[in-house]
Each structure stands twice: as C-alpha cells, then as structure tokens.
Amino acid sequence: MTADFATMLSAVFPEIGLVVLMVVVLGLDLLWRDERVRRLGWITAAGCLFLVVLSLVFALPPAEPLLIWGGMLRLDAAGFVFRIVFLLGAALTALFSLGQDDLQKHGEYYGLMLVSTLGMSLMASAADLIMLYLAIELTSIPLYVLAGFRFRDDKSVEAGIKYLLFGAMTSAVMLYGLSLLYGFSGTTQIAELAEQIDRHSVPVSLLVISLVLVLVGFGFKVSAVPFHFWAPDVYEGAPTPVAGYLSTASKAAGFAVLMRVILTGFWAVTPIWMDLIAGLAIVSMTVGNLLALTQTNIKRLLAYSSIAQAGYILVGVAAGTSFGMSGAVYYLMAYLLTNLVAFGVVSVVGQRVGSDDLSAYAGLSRRAPAVALILLISMLSLGGIPPFAGFVGKVLVFAAAVEAGRWWLALIGVINSIVALYYYLIVLKSAYLLRSEDEQKPLQLMAGWRVALLVCVTGVLVLGVVIAPWFEWAGKAGWALSIY
Amino acid sequence: MQFPWLSLLIFTPLIAGLVILALPAGRRDWIRGVAVIAASLDLLMSLLVYFRYDATVGDYQFIERVPWVPQLGISYYVGVDGFSLPLVLLGSVVVFCGVLISWRIEDRPREFFAFLMFLGTSVLGVFCSLDLFQLFFFFELAVFPKYLMIILWGYPKTREYGGMKLTLYLFAGSVIALVGALAIYFGSGLRTFDMLALEKAGFPLWFQQFWFPFVFLGFAVLGGIFPFYSWAPDGHVAAPTAVSMLLAGVEMKVGAFSALRAGIMLLPEGARYWAVWILVLATVNVVYGAFLAMTQTDFKYVIGFSSVSHMGLVLIGFATLSSQGLLGAGMQMFSHGIMTAMFFAVVGMVYDRTHIREISRLGGLFNKMPWAGIGFVIAGLVSMGMPGFSGFVAEFPVFMGAWRALPLVAVIAVIGILVTAGYILLVLRRVFFGKLPDFGEHVPDVSMLDKIAIGLLGFLMVVLGWFPSLLSTVVQSGVDRILVLLGGG
Numbered sequence: 001m002t003a004d005f006a007t008m009l010s011a012v013f014p015e016i017g018l019v020v021l022m023v024v025v026l027g028l029d030l031l032w033r034d035e036r037v038r039r040l041g042w043i044t045a046a047g048c049l050f051l052v053v054l055s056l057v058f059a060l061p062p063a064e065p066l067l068i069w070g071g072m073l074r075l076d077a078a079g080f081v082f083r084i085v086f087l088l089g090a091a092l093t094a095l096f097s098l099g100q101d102d103l104q105k106h107g108e109y110y111g112l113m114l115v116s117t118l119g120m121s122l123m124a125s126a127a128d129l130i131m132l133y134l135a136i137e138l139t140s141i142p143l144y145v146l147a148g149f150r151f152r153d154d155k156s157v158e159a160g161i162k163y164l165l166f167g168a169m170t171s172a173v174m175l176y177g178l179s180l181l182y183g184f185s186g187t188t189q190i191a192e193l194a195e196q197i198d199r200h201s202v203p204v205s206l207l208v209i210s211l212v213l214v215l216v217g218f219g220f221k222v223s224a225v226p227f228h229f230w231a232p233d234v235y236e237g238a239p240t241p242v243a244g245y246l247s248t249a250s251k252a253a254g255f256a257v258l259m260r261v262i263l264t265g266f267w268a269v270t271p272i273w274m275d276l277i278a279g280l281a282i283v284s285m286t287v288g289n290l291l292a293l294t295q296t297n298i299k300r301l302l303a304y305s306s307i308a309q310a311g312y313i314l315v316g317v318a319a320g321t322s323f324g325m326s327g328a329v330y331y332l333m334a335y336l337l338t339n340l341v342a343f344g345v346v347s348v349v350g351q352r353v354g355s356d357d358l359s360a361y362a363g364l365s366r367r368a369p370a371v372a373l374i375l376l377i378s379m380l381s382l383g384g385i386p387p388f389a390g391f392v393g394k395v396l397v398f399a400a401a402v403e404a405g406r407w408w409l410a411l412i413g414v415i416n417s418i419v420a421l422y423y424y425l426i427v428l429k430s431a432y433l434l435r436s437e438d439e440q441k442p443l444q445l446m447a448g449w450r451v452a453l454l455v456c457v458t459g460v461l462v463l464g465v466v467i468a469p470w471f472e473w474a475g476k477a478g479w480a481l482s483i484y
Numbered sequence: 485m486q487f488p489w490l491s492l493l494i495f496t497p498l499i500a501g502l503v504i505l506a507l508p509a510g511r512r513d514w515i516r517g518v519a520v521i522a523a524s525l526d527l528l529m530s531l532l533v534y535f536r537y538d539a540t541v542g543d544y545q546f547i548e549r550v551p552w553v554p555q556l557g558i559s560y561y562v563g564v565d566g567f568s569l570p571l572v573l574l575g576s577v578v579v580f581c582g583v584l585i586s587w588r589i590e591d592r593p594r595e596f597f598a599f600l601m602f603l604g605t606s607v608l609g610v611f612c613s614l615d616l617f618q619l620f621f622f623f624e625l626a627v628f629p630k631y632l633m634i635i636l637w638g639y640p641k642t643r644e645y646g647g648m649k650l651t652l653y654l655f656a657g658s659v660i661a662l663v664g665a666l667a668i669y670f671g672s673g674l675r676t677f678d679m680l681a682l683e684k685a686g687f688p689l690w691f692q693q694f695w696f697p698f699v700f701l702g703f704a705v706l707g708g709i710f711p712f713y714s715w716a717p718d719g720h721v722a723a724p725t726a727v728s729m730l731l732a733g734v735e736m737k738v739g740a741f742s743a744l745r746a747g748i749m750l751l752p753e754g755a756r757y758w759a760v761w762i763l764v765l766a767t768v769n770v771v772y773g774a775f776l777a778m779t780q781t782d783f784k785y786v787i788g789f790s791s792v793s794h795m796g797l798v799l800i801g802f803a804t805l806s807s808q809g810l811l812g813a814g815m816q817m818f819s820h821g822i823m824t825a826m827f828f829a830v831v832g833m834v835y836d837r838t839h840i841r842e843i844s845r846l847g848g849l850f851n852k853m854p855w856a857g858i859g860f861v862i863a864g865l866v867s868m869g870m871p872g873f874s875g876f877v878a879e880f881p882v883f884m885g886a887w888r889a890l891p892l893v894a895v896i897a898v899i900g901i902l903v904t905a906g907y908i909l910l911v912l913r914r915v916f917f918g919k920l921p922d923f924g925e926h927v928p929d930v931s932m933l934d935k936i937a938i939g940l941l942g943f944l945m946v947v948l949g950w951f952p953s954l955l956s957t958v959v960q961s962g963v964d965r966i967l968v969l970l971g972g973g
Contacts, residue, residue: 365592365595366592369509369594369595373505376628376632380627380628385624385625385627385628386620386621386622386624386625387621387625391621391624395617395620395662395666398662398663398666399666399669399670402663402666402667402669402670403666403670407663407666407667410663410666411660411663414659414660414662414663415656415659417655417659418652418655418656418659421627421651421652421655422648422652425631425648425651428628428631428632429635429644432632432635432636433635433636433644467552467553467558468551468552468553468554468555471553471555471556472555475555
C-alpha cells in the first residue's frame, strides 16, 4: 500500500515535533543565561506531552499497516504505542531531572534526551534495515553522553565509557548480522525479508548465524543475560534519572526492534529463535534475580532487577505468537511506569539523603509516608502483585507461554518471581521497619517530582485495574508486529 | 439488576482503607473510627446477605457481573453459594473483632488499620469470586498487607523471619497455582475465566490428573497442608494479634476454599485421582500438627500448630469427595475460623498484659481476666469437638465421611483429636488456673472492646453448637452443587 504525501507528513509530525522541541530547548538555553534555565525541564516535559497529544490527533495508525517514506517507516499500531511510551518516558525523566543542578542547568542535557527519544521513536517504526540501524545509533549515541554527563564524577564518566564500549562492540556485531541478512535476501526491507529468504532458500545454518549476531545487539539493548554486564555499572554511575530512562524507554525500544526483526527476518527459523529466546529469558530471569539478592546499593539492585524483568518480557516474546507480543507490549508499558517511579523515588531520596545505599531508606515511612507508599507501589508492581500494573503484565506473558505449550517456561518464570519478591520486600523492609536518626526530618519534594511521581503511580494503578483499553492497544500492537 | 450487596461488602473495607491513608497520621480517633464503622457495616451487610440467601434454591445468588477485560474473557463476577456464604460471614466477623482487639495500637495506627482493611477486601473478594482471574487478583492483593503488618507490628524477635517466610510460601503457592489456572484457561478452549463456564468444560482425564496438583497444592499451601505448613506457626506467632486472627481464622480458609473452588470443582476427575494422597497428607496434618502443638512451650505456638492440625480436618473433608465430608469441611472452616480467632485474641490479650508467652511462667490468670478465660474455655471445647459447641457439629460429619472413604484415616485422625484434648486442657490448667505468679497481682482485666469481641466469637460458637442447622442447611446447599460436579458423589 502506498500513502499520499499528507498522510506521510502527518505520520511523522511527532518526530518533527521532537526536532523542533530540541531546537527550542537549545535556543532557550542560549538565550537564558540565568535562573530561568531551570524551566527547561518543565518545557521539555510539557513539550513531550504535547507531542503525545499530537500523535493521538495526527499519527493514529490505520487499520492496516502502511509503509511510508519509500518503505523506510511503517505506520502501524506498534510504532504508535511505543512512541507514546517513549514520549511519556522522556517527559517523566525530564521532571525527575529537575533540581539536579549539574543536569538541569545544561540545555544540552534535555536536547540529548530528546534526540535519543527521536531515535527510539524511529526505531519502533523502522521498516528498513538501514533505517533501523541509523535509528539505533541515533538513540544510543546521546545515551552514551547522558550516562557520562556528570563529567566531574569518576563513576559517571566510567559509566559513559563502559556503555559506549559495550554499545559500540555489540552494535558492530549486530551490523554484521544485519548485513548477512541483506546478503541472503538482497533486500533491506524488513517486510520483504521473509519472502526473499524463502525464495533464495538460504541454508538454515547461515540464517542461524545471522540470528545469533543480531541477537547480540538486541540483547545488549534490552540488557538480557549474557549481554548484561554493562547494566549494573552504568546504572550505578549514571545520573539517576538517566539510569531510569535507560532501563525503561531504551529497553522498550530494544524490544520493539527485536520483535519486528525476528518475526519477519527469521521467519524461516521460528522454532530455533523461539528456543534461543526462551533460553535468553531463562538465564536473564535467573541470573538477574539471583544477583539482585545480594545488592546493597539500590541502583545496582534495580539494575539486576531490570535484567530479570527483561527475562520476563522475553518469555512473552519466546511464545512467538501474536498474543505473546501483545503481552510483551503490555508488560513494557507497565514496566516503563513502574521502573520510572522506582528510579524516581531513588532520585528523590538520593537528592535529599545523599546516598543510594539501601540503608538510606531506613525510616522513610516515618519521614515521608507518601514517598514510602509510592516506593511500596513500585516495588510490588515490579514483583507482580495486584492491583498494580506489573501483575497484569506477568499474567499476560506467562499466559502466552502456556498458550504456546511452554508451561515449563511459565513455571520457571513464576519461580523466579518468588525469588524476586524477596528482594523487593527487603527494600520495603528498609523503608518501613528500620529506624534512622533523621526520621523526624520531613523530606521536601519539588513540585516537578510530585507531578511525575503522581502521574507514574496513577498510571501503575490504572494499568493494573482498568485493563481492557490498554490491552486493546497492546493487542493491536502485537498484531501489527506479527503480520507482514 | 438487584442491589450490589456483595460489591459493597467487598469494597467497603478498601474504601475505608484509602480514606484512612488520606487522614492525618496524628488523628488516631478518626482512623480507628473509620475502621470500626467500615467493619461494622461489613458485619451487618454480611449478616443481611447470610439471612437473605435462599438455601432451598441453592446455587449462586447475589450475582453481579461486569465485563472487565472482554478480550480475554475476564469479568468482575461475584456471587455466593452455600459454601462461600458462611466464609463471607466469617471474614466480616473476624475483621470486626480484629479492629476491636487492635484498638490500642500505638505505632503508625494509620498504616495498621488501612492495611487491615485491605486484607479484609482481599479475603472477602476471594470468597465471592466467580472469575478465576479475579480470584487471583484478590488472593494476591493480600501479599503486602500481610508482610508489612507482620514485620511492622509483629513480635520483634521473629517478625522478620516469620513475615518473610509466610509471604514467600504463600506467594509461591499462589503463582504455581496460577500456572495451573492458565493451563485451565487455555485447555478449556473457551477463552474465559468464568468458573461456572469452566466447570462445564469437560477437560480430558490426563489434563485433569496432570494439572490438579498444581492448582490444588498451590492453594492448599495457604490452607496449611503437610508438608508445606511450616509458614503457619511461624507466621501466626510472629504476627500481631489481629493479623494472627485473620491469618489463621480467615486466610487459611481462603487457601482451602480456593483449592476447592479452582482445584476440586474445576478438575473433579483430577481430584478423584489424587484424593487418596490428599487424605494421607491431611491425616498427617491432623496428627502431626496436634503432637507438635503438644510439645510447644510457647502459648502462641500451641495455637499456631493447633490450626495446622484443625485445617487437616477440613482437607480430609474435601478429599472424601462425599456429602458428609464436604458438609463437615464447610462447617469446620467456619467453626475453626471463629475458634482460632478467639484463641489468638485471648493469647494476644494475655501477652499484652503480661508480656510473657511461655506457658510455664504463666498461671492463675482466670481470676484476673475472667472473660479471656471463658473465651479460651469455649474455644478449647470447640477445639476438642465437645457436643454442644460448633466443633462437634463440624467434626462429626468429617469423621463420618472419612470412615466411608478410608476407615483407617478416621481411626488415625481420632488420635489427633485426643491429643488436642490433651494440649488444650494442659494449657488451660497451666495458664488460667493454678498459682498466680508474683507479677500476676498487677495484671489488668481485658477492656470493654475485648469483651465485645470475645462475646461475639463465643456466642457464635455456642449458638452453632445448639442450632447447627443455622449453618448446615446453607452449607448443604453448597455441597449439593459440588456433588453434581463430582458426578453425583
């Protein structure tokens, strides 16, 4: 199907908007050389929300997926849902970055974030391997800089460089895999890969080699074991809001391309990638959860937890069905809000208490009952307890595994979630049970933090209780990913 | 559409909990006021529902159904039958008494009462659920209130261990049951979580035999089935009084009820296949639990193990798959819930006033706190299965059913009852009679609110002993429905 120019233009309005917003932010940064620069976070957040509205008005996906811009992008429900997820993630991250002078006083901080968001948005709708690769790089390069943004802080610099090195290496490996894919099929069009590979009767073994190489790149993006080594160090060293952004939006973007590429490019070897991904899921869940058990730094704990969470999402992908993809998409929506609120609390406490150790959370429930309650909600949602979003996500991905006849995978998943509940509860224990000398001092929250925390918590509850409308969208996205 | 009594019943505590969380932390009177009003409303509503339920018609009544996630066949679907109705009443009674008993809580009362209310919503929600997804939803809703209440307000020495152990055991059981439930969902080919529809799905025999242990055992962990019972004494003992009452009194019934509802009723052939093994495990529960209770030196542990022992009788009743056994199990769930709530309430009162739980250091307390003493005597008589009390009318049918199913089970289980009589009398004599220790002179009597709670619980146990038909006709109508699923019994 082809589209007219007006449709194509309106389909990328949000992306154009991101570029404009970035220019505005950078321009204002140049103009405002005083205190007003602190408003940039608000402007970024408001701009992203405006772009969400813009997407809802102009970039609504048609009933049938549509290729636009010469087959570079695909206008479908999956790209649409992911774009909203990324924009929300960026808006919330911008709000959490308020009050951190070494971040918020630099317009380029927000500028880089917006570029990265633009990259993710393109990643999720890319319909061409070249476009896909460019979008991935457009996403990653600003993130390397953001991770090392506190250039006077050794840990932050280390995080940035580590992330860059791992990222560059896995990206090169992935590019090699993609080039093999091109070589087999003679096309860079994702939609045509399956058909062309079929026609050229490419040997399975070669296709599997390409599959493994591509999975290295995607595995890095979603921080699945064994490509996870960067995550704990980078999360610990990077500024907390950036870590939150990395662990949510960036991971979701990784999943978007993973699902797109394997469902078409490797259609011919579906049983093999289903097993490979199931394997990745099992090791990610198990290793992530077991290593999280011993952490005393909350950012590292959340890093290992996010590795395990990637494992649960992979359970949905490994089902290989449309329902599995929908479950993964729902899980990602739930996970974005949940993990952002978790990192939000970490950011707030880190700012006010000055430490990311678990011990910094002692007495939190006496000091700031509302913040403790928000922490409770985020931890329980990560643990998959109703009435929070994580519960629905877990049920959906495990259901997808059972539907696909892989009940053992679901069983491994639920056993893992028991282990995970332990360390989430330990965090709550610090906040609720342990005492501290500072517990009488209230915790001051900035207005932006309050807004962001409230939005996230509301979202976590809404996704966990009012399930149907969101599942409708996840279902459409899953369907759009599964048909080519 | 009729008046949504059940929804009101389920969500009143939830709303009260949210209101309490929004109150300023310092207003203890408001907080307690909201809690007691919500609990009383729930008690009144559940009494109303209980007496308006038409046992001659049977089946599910007070049904409400609203689509929830239509794409997946999930709906908000509530209704009560003769089996779940008494449990709804039980839940309301125990929550009400729990609020009264916890009146003087000092540390963070706002969080305490809010979490207690959430726990109430969770248990009532499970009992009323006719949708499998919704059942899980309410079931796991209890995870965090349980954990936090135990570690925050529990017994300082063991609360962290007991709370974590209990939470992880129960979560483990429920998620393993979840895998089974998902298999049922997909295996039925109906794409619905509606349990009334799933009952008629006609699963193949191998399917039922394979998945039954997942669902039944997963839930029965919360019912305290051997060998997964050890969370119960540790958890009950570590918990604050009101939570012990709710855990042993109601939560264990939530487990047993869910095992029946999602296990036996959805996979009846699986139940038939595994029934002998459940009988064996449950008999171990009864006897082993009783012996363990006998050997305890800690007052609260005695009661903790006694509930493991008594829940064994419920599970025996289930596993007989017969009319008498199921009737007895249904009655025993109610009777034991009230009885063990009374036990834990009395233990809590004694501990609050003496700060001692070692049986050997207590004594002669009957004169100091006669209400607590009388409450313990009544609960003790119920526990022993003495005629004239609710325990007799509940245990007798269980033994009848067991005798028919497997006489050896009945014979062995009777040993458990004898041992029960032994440890109850022993504790009664040591704690409430005999010589008052030195500190005993200054032990104050129980408060007015405590007396109301003891009075209510005691009243129920005696009334059911004399008028068992108040309960048995209702339960029998529920049992008849289960027997139809089991193919005429």
